[in-house]
Amino acid sequence: MRFAFILLFILTSTLTNAQKIDADLLRIKQRMDSVQQFTANVILDLDVPFIKMPTKAAKIKYAKGKKMEFSSSDFVMLPRRGLDFSLNEIFKYPFITVDRGTETRHGKVLKVINVIPTDNRSDLALATLYMDTRASRIAESEINTRKNGTYNLLMQYAPGNSVLPAYVEATFAIERLKIPLNFMGKDTKIDRKKMRGMETKTGKIKMRFENYSIKLS
């Protein structure tokens, strides 16, 4: 009887905790929200098995409440996901968080939480956030969406207490290309086996941010 009571107590307290939003996440969000606007140069390196692209450079401009703007003299491909530093995508609809304990990654002890949306309108299915609670920053995240697949983000920061990352690596699934035959070079060989094996591949985009100009509130 006493054992059942303890079990019930643990279960109830866990469920009660689960309904709350993690305080560290709220603190990180609050910190991110202090960024009113920023501009930076971004150096992009695309790593997709069927795409060969030289290193590209672009400028990004962010202002709170507005869409991020990009400009470049080259043709650049910027990831649809991975540049949401303000965590707006996660905070767009109501959610709950579940504490998953801690994990050591790249020599740092990170707090792991699951973000589970409670609103069906959210495209987010489940997010796992790895938080550096001492520095109040997100270090890594695994985002599962309903419509846009899964992607992982790895963020590294310059030494000090910078709010925004100096390096972001976004990993995502990408479908193989469907190329019309008449655009294939004469030397293009069609290897059906290889093509079937390439239905979906993992792509990676590495972004190095330089010359930040940040305006905090």
Next chain:
Amino acid sequence: MRALLYAEMLKLVKQSKTYYALMAILVIELLVFITAYYQGSTILDLLLDNLKQSFYFEGTLLNGNLIMYIVLNSLWFNVPLILMIVTSGLVTDEYKDGTLQTVMLQAVKKWKFILSKYIMAVLFTVTIIALMMLSTFVMAYSIFGQGDLVVYINTLNFFKSADAFNRICWAFASGTVAMVFYSVVSVTLAIFVKDSAKTWIAAALFLIITNLILKVDLGVPALNNYFFPKLIDTWQQLFYFETNWLAIGINNTILIIYCLIFVTAGTYFFNKKDIG
């Protein structure tokens, strides 16, 4: 030799056939240019469709470099036939008009006479390609501007604008070697066949067979790498992301050697046979 070359140049400049050929090439170029514009946006839509799900695009790929690449793809099949008709005419017209006998009555060495024909065929081809290159560059860049180039050869290859421009220039240079080869072959065919209509048919047949063999696996690596039909599209290799300049250099050198073989064979045969 200089006098012979001058005479050949005069014949080429004076004959209306040359200007018909120039007009035909310009018409082809213009048509290819227009289709390249419409093809360009469709190609880009198809190429980038999958990527749109994962990326935002900044900048445009429908630019002068893409148009130039599509034009390059089309020209190297359409232009050789016209070049072959004009250059073979350098020899067949002499047979048809009976001027060959007249020339041979002068103190002109046969090998020098035919060699001047070959040299003029090469000069004419290079001039035409240079004109084509200049006109397409002017049209493509003035209308569509510069920008990065995207090409699909096993992988989707992106090249920065300046790099793309360099590669296109080298592709024209490599394509010129292929065009010179066709011209040299047509002069050689003219020496053997003599009749202009028959030479045109033989030239067209040569062109078609070469293009067919280009796509066929011959089974033997040496043939697949160095048989002349396989060297015609060496210019495509300039659009691999990692360019093998040595292979491109070797291919073009071998194609030049093939040209020399055809020139030597034609000159030898012309020198040996009676003019009648």
